[in-house]
């Protein structure tokens with residue numbers, strides 16, 4: 222998808238950022254600051270240190286990232302822990318189509334046989350399927366699509382720059398032909414907008430048809446200023462649902478009773494019906510310890 226954002230190169234001095242919680246991954250790697258997918262619930266927008274307006278109008282690209290990463294992975298102490306790629310901003314946002322930072326990052330991971338997790342809302346990830354396939358025969362690599370709804374009339378309001386769900390399911394189906402592990406991140410489930418049985422059932426059906434290894438659901442969390450952005454959006458676009466949403470979010474997380482009911486009545490029965498595992502760690506254990514010997 223085209224984007225009208227300004228792209229500014231921002232060379233970095235470090236690539237990997239350690240995470241406090243080491244499971245399932247210990248490191249974060251982000252190629253961009255800012256994201257042109259413009260999801261209304263995005264908390265990264267409000268962490269953007271270079272934008273006073275927090276509108277992601279400028280996207281900063283770490284153009285030397287692969288070189289810096291290569292240096293860091295060469296260190297003798299590197300233990301080949303799993304790297305989470307794009308934990309803050311999407312690595313396959315529109316700028317990536319031109320800048321092509323990810324292929325270089327993947328080549329570095331291949332060189333150092335380093336496992337990784339990629340989560341994206343863009344089918345641009347398909348461009349790199351050969352490199353991901355190669356890495357998948359050396360170590361664990363996970364490709365997950367983050368999908369909110371298959372209803373395009375809603376999706377276009379809430380994540381206008383992302384790919385549509387059906388295209389993302391097709392992409393997951395393609396990745397299933399590689400040795401990569403493949404997942405659906407049904408996130409975020411937005412209360413009173415994308416939380417109906419029918420909406421989540423269409424996601425589960427898509428995940429089953431794509432043959433994913435696991436499905437992870439997650440209810441929207443409203444961190445910091447994201448709360449105001451989402452509340453304003455509901456007031457403007459779905460005013461009839463605003464009060465219910467407001468009542469559900471007294472804090473950053475959704476009301477506990479709401480979540481319990483959602484899981485008991487919708488998420489868990491559907492996971493069972495479509496035989497969708499929530500266990501992503503089994504495949505990590507399998508693939509981390511069983512590289513394909515034919516490629517060494």
Ligand code: SF4
Nearest residue numbers: 256258259260263310
């Ligand atoms: S894809 Fe992720 S980083 Fe990009 S706007 Fe959406 S939530 Fe934010």
